[in-house]
Amino acid sequence: MQDSFALAGLVVAAFLVSIPCGYIRESFKKFSIPWLFFAHLPIPLVVHFRHLAGFDWRVIPLTLASAVAGQMIGGRYKRRMTHGRKASKRQP
Secondary structure, eight states: OHHHHHHHHHHHHHHHHHHHHHHHHTTSOTTSHHHHHHHHTHHHHHHHHHHHHTOOGGGHHHHHHHHHHHHHHHHHHHHHHHHOTTOOSOOO
């Protein structure tokens, strides 16, 4: 039971750490160096959290999915703040 709470905390932490990076990443041209930097910035932190919690490689898909979801939510929030409520796609 305690492992379930630790895993849930790890997934939530990966999600929350990725939201600001997705928000900042949205300011840069797609696939530029800063865009790639902010896309990959939360990964070492999530790996560190995973090791601290004592999980092995089997939880990587869960943490990766939550980190990607956080990036998407952060980017969507930035687009909505910049282009208004109806903006759903990335503007060139």
